[in-house]
Amino acid sequence: MAGALGRPRGARRSGLGWGFYLSAGALVLLSLAPILWVLKMSIVPRAELFASPPPLLPQELTGASYATIFDDPTFVRGLLNSAIIAGSTTIACLVLGAPAAYAFARLRFRFRTAIMTAILALAFFPAAAVIAPLFIEFRAVGLLNTFWAVIITDTVFVLPLTVWILTAFFRQLPRDLEDAARVDGATTLQAFRLVVLPLAAPGVAAAAIIAFIVTWNEFLFANTFLFDSSTWPATVAIPNFATTHTVDYGAQAAAALVITVPIAIVVLAFQRRIVQGLTAGALKG
Amino acid sequence: MSTRPDSAASLGLSWARDRGARGIARLTGGGSRSDERRTAGLMISPPVVLIVAVAFFPVAYSWYMSLHDSSVTGVGEWVGFDNYAELFEDPDFTRALLNTTVFTAVSVALELTFGLAIALGLNQAFRGRALVRTSVLLPWAFPVVVSALMWRLMLQDDVGVVAYLVNSLELADAPILSQQSSLLIAAIGVDVWKTTPFMALLLLAGLQTLPRDVVEAAMVDGAGPVRRLFSVTLPLLKPTILVALLFRTLEAWGVYDLFWVMTDRQLDSLSTYTYEGVRISQLEFATGTAAAVFTFFAALAIALVFIRLLGTRTAEE
Numbered sequence: 001m002a003g004a005l006g007r008p009r010g011a012r013r014s015g016l017g018w019g020f021y022l023s024a025g026a027l028v029l030l031s032l033a034p035i036l037w038v039l040k041m042s043i044v045p046r047a048e049l050f051a052s053p054p055p056l057l058p059q060e061l062t063g064a065s066y067a068t069i070f071d072d073p074t075f076v077r078g079l080l081n082s083a084i085i086a087g088s089t090t091i092a093c094l095v096l097g098a099p100a101a102y103a104f105a106r107l108r109f110r111f112r113t114a115i116m117t118a119i120l121a122l123a124f125f126p127a128a129a130v131i132a133p134l135f136i137e138f139r140a141v142g143l144l145n146t147f148w149a150v151i152i153t154d155t156v157f158v159l160p161l162t163v164w165i166l167t168a169f170f171r172q173l174p175r176d177l178e179d180a181a182r183v184d185g186a187t188t189l190q191a192f193r194l195v196v197l198p199l200a201a202p203g204v205a206a207a208a209i210i211a212f213i214v215t216w217n218e219f220l221f222a223n224t225f226l227f228d229s230s231t232w233p234a235t236v237a238i239p240n241f242a243t244t245h246t247v248d249y250g251a252q253a254a255a256a257l258v259i260t261v262p263i264a265i266v267v268l269a270f271q272r273r274i275v276q277g278l279t280a281g282a283l284k285g
Numbered sequence: 286m287s288t289r290p291d292s293a294a295s296l297g298l299s300w301a302r303d304r305g306a307r308g309i310a311r312l313t314g315g316g317s318r319s320d321e322r323r324t325a326g327l328m329i330s331p332p333v334v335l336i337v338a339v340a341f342f343p344v345a346y347s348w349y350m351s352l353h354d355s356s357v358t359g360v361g362e363w364v365g366f367d368n369y370a371e372l373f374e375d376p377d378f379t380r381a382l383l384n385t386t387v388f389t390a391v392s393v394a395l396e397l398t399f400g401l402a403i404a405l406g407l408n409q410a411f412r413g414r415a416l417v418r419t420s421v422l423l424p425w426a427f428p429v430v431v432s433a434l435m436w437r438l439m440l441q442d443d444v445g446v447v448a449y450l451v452n453s454l455e456l457a458d459a460p461i462l463s464q465q466s467s468l469l470i471a472a473i474g475v476d477v478w479k480t481t482p483f484m485a486l487l488l489l490a491g492l493q494t495l496p497r498d499v500v501e502a503a504m505v506d507g508a509g510p511v512r513r514l515f516s517v518t519l520p521l522l523k524p525t526i527l528v529a530l531l532f533r534t535l536e537a538w539g540v541y542d543l544f545w546v547m548t549d550r551q552l553d554s555l556s557t558y559t560y561e562g563v564r565i566s567q568l569e570f571a572t573g574t575a576a577a578v579f580t581f582f583a584a585l586a587i588a589l590v591f592i593r594l595l596g597t598r599t600a601e602e
Contacts (some may be wrong), residue, residue: 014401024406024413028420034478036421037446038435049444098334099328105460108318109325115333122340124531124588126539129581132563132574133343136357153369159332182407188324217428219542220556224561224564235430244436249444256431256438267426271419274426278483279490 035257042066042253051249052134055107065250067259069241074229076256078237082259083232085150085222086215092155093162093211094204101166101191106178115160116167123160131224138225149225161214165277169203170196172205206277213263234259329426344541344581351575357567363396368575378576381553384544386468388554389537396533398527400484405514407485408492421482429479433547436475439461468552472543480536484529492518524595531591535584555580 041049045062048055069075103109104116134153135144143149174198181191197204219235226232232240238259242252267274304593351368354361371376376515403421407414410588424432439447442460451457496517519526541556550557562573 018413020406020409020534021413024411024417028417029583031420031482032423033433034439036438038438041438041444054444054446054449055562067510096491100332103325103328105330107321107325109329110323112325115329118341119332119336120338121588123534124584125340125344126535126556126577126580128539128541129347129577130340130343131560132357132570132577133341133346136346151340152335156336160334161602163332188321189327192324192328213426217430218469219428219430219536219545220560223545234350235428235542236572237431237433238430242437242546249441251439252434253438256434260427260431263426263428264423268419268423271422274422275486275490275550 001032004116015108026089037255041257042250044250044256046250065248065254066138067246069250069255069258072238072241074232075234075241076232077230077258078232081147081231082235084235085147085154085218085260086212088147088151089154089158089215090208090211092151093158094208096155097162097203098166098197098226099192101163102170102196104163105167105170106175107188119160119163121160122157123164125133125157126219135224145223145226145231146193147226147231150222153221153225154165154218157221158211158214162211165202165207165210166200167170169200172201202273203277205270206273208279209266209274213266213274216263259279292583294595307491313534316522321520325367334437338486344578347574347581348578351571351578353504354571355574356570357563364571368571372572372575372579375572377553378558378572381558381576384465384552385538385540385555387469388476388540389534390475392473392480393530393533393537395473395477396481396484398529399481400488400529403481403485404492405518405549407489421485427479429542430546432475432479433543433545436471436478437547437549440471462549462551465552468548474479475547476537476540477544480533487529487532488522488525491522491529495521513583525593531588531595534587534591538587539580 015214040058042065043061043063044058045060045064048059100119104112130153134149138144138149143152177195177199178191181195184187186194217235218233222233227242228234229237238252238255241255245251296577317532339360342456348402350360352363352365353469354364354367380420387547427435436447439445440461442462442524443450447459448461451461453455455469457467500513504511508516538579541560544552544557545560553561559573559577560574564571564573
């Protein structure tokens with residue numbers, strides 16, 4: 001965008017007056033204010049929390065709420081479980097998704113369109129539609145109440161997104177290098193592994209980051225297949241935590257923030273890449 | 286790569302288009318065809334097998350169970366559409382259906398409006414654009430459960446700042462979290478807060494691929510900014526808008542986390558209704574399964590309508 005020197009709309013440039021900046025500022029405030037407010041709730045003592053009207057800035061600071069949540073074994077365990085589930089799912093999505101995406105982007109085979117459409121259509125399945133039969137399936141094979149049940153289901157439902165993003169990235173790569181590799185006698189698989197994958201590293205990273213965020217945030221499957229509090233990921237632990245500490249609003253606020261920190265760091269660090277990944281697929285049909 | 290404005294419309298559904306390009310690769314002679322086909326089979330089989338087992342088969346099995354007197358322990362005798370009849374007689378279900386419909390229609394409409402405004406703004410070069418983009422992206426990345434909990438805290442009657450404001454302006458006659466109607470409004474508000482950025486990003490990506498010359502030609506012809514928006518930009522952006530709408534509509538239709546956590550089970554969506562049926566109350570397993578199947582087919586119908594709109598759109602061009 002932004003023609004050569006970032007002055008795309010020469011004539012309208014003057015139109016970006018203070019009204020424009022005012023609305024941009026309002027937008028930033030609207031996005032961040034709730035987060036900052038909850039941060040405030042998490043660091044003030046109980047009396048101040050219940051003050052009416054609530055003071056805009058914290059008057060007195062305390063780490064009590066954070067002490068409460070980190071003393072709660074379910075919550076701490078939940079963070080670890082989330083990391084295990086989201087990490088494994090991300091790896092599974094890449095291992096399964098990258099070769100498939102390459103096949104869709106470059107190879108000729110029968111029913112390619114049909115299979116690709118079926119995989120993408122999956123992204124639109126209402127997840128609740130499959131929980132009952134999966135519950136029965138997983139019970140039959142003894143996977144209920146294990147991470148496996150959640151990792152398998154999450155993988156399947158994040159795969160369409162991974163395949164979609166990666167297919168778009170693979171298509172953008174110049175074809176010459178693979179062709180050269182094949183002329184030199186490399187098989188398709190070797191060309192993929194040794195030439196395409198290294199070149200597509202930024203795309204793979206984008207797909208991985210997005211898969212991780214989506215899985216870290218997943219709730220329905222975890223809430224269905226896991227019923228031991230020791231297996232809960234943080235997304236399941238937190239609402240239950242809110243039920244046991246009903247009136248400890250400070251601790252709830254602290255818990256909400258702590259589980260978001262890893263995600264916020266990832267977003268801030270890889271902002272550009274995430275946007276690229278999310279939009280690549282949408283535009284490069 | 287294609288930068289045609291309608292490229293977003295294809296959404297990977299019209300793969301047929303690039304089949305012609307493959308012919309060139311064939312002539313260059315790299316790799317034998319059978320090697321290629323075998324490798325392709327190897328590459329796509331694992332995900333396809335997994336997806337069939339964990340997504341397509343379960344949907345079919347749900348449908349089978351919904352036509353039988355089934356429970357979590359097994360499938361009983363054939364009952365035809367009795368479960369569906371019972372479903373539509375259940376006021377909780379019709380209420381959930383209404384809630385989900387209102388939630389989907391209103392939140393998606395608002396997200397489109399605000400998302401479009403933000404995308405048009407971000408499409409300008411201005412100081413601080415990166416800051417704006419990062420701050421709108423943050424709510425998107427939050428777990429829904431966390432947004433739900435955060436807003437629940439702010440809506441809480443005793444400590445919530447939003448509740449405090451609403452009460453001092455005398456906008457509500459009862460605590461927000463105690464009434465279905467205010468809960469639904471709150472759920473829509475949280476969804477708009479959280480998901481508008483996603484909409485804006487998709488639309489921005491579409492805006493950036495629009496051919497500059499057309500917009501500039503309109504400018505030269507003396508069309509004002511409003512005229513340019515409605516007669517040039519929006520029509521060109523239509524395929525992107527439809528794709529974004531398709532995504533968001535189906536996501537909103539399956540809403541679960543937000544209702545479950547924020548409303549503390551006081552407000553049902555189709556998905557929470559299903560969950561309660563199949564996972565919590567064993568007696569309603571059969572109707573829960575019917576609700577799941579209903580939700581699925583309704584989503585399918587919504588998708589088909591959008592794909593049809595997209596299809597005719599691409600055909601016209």
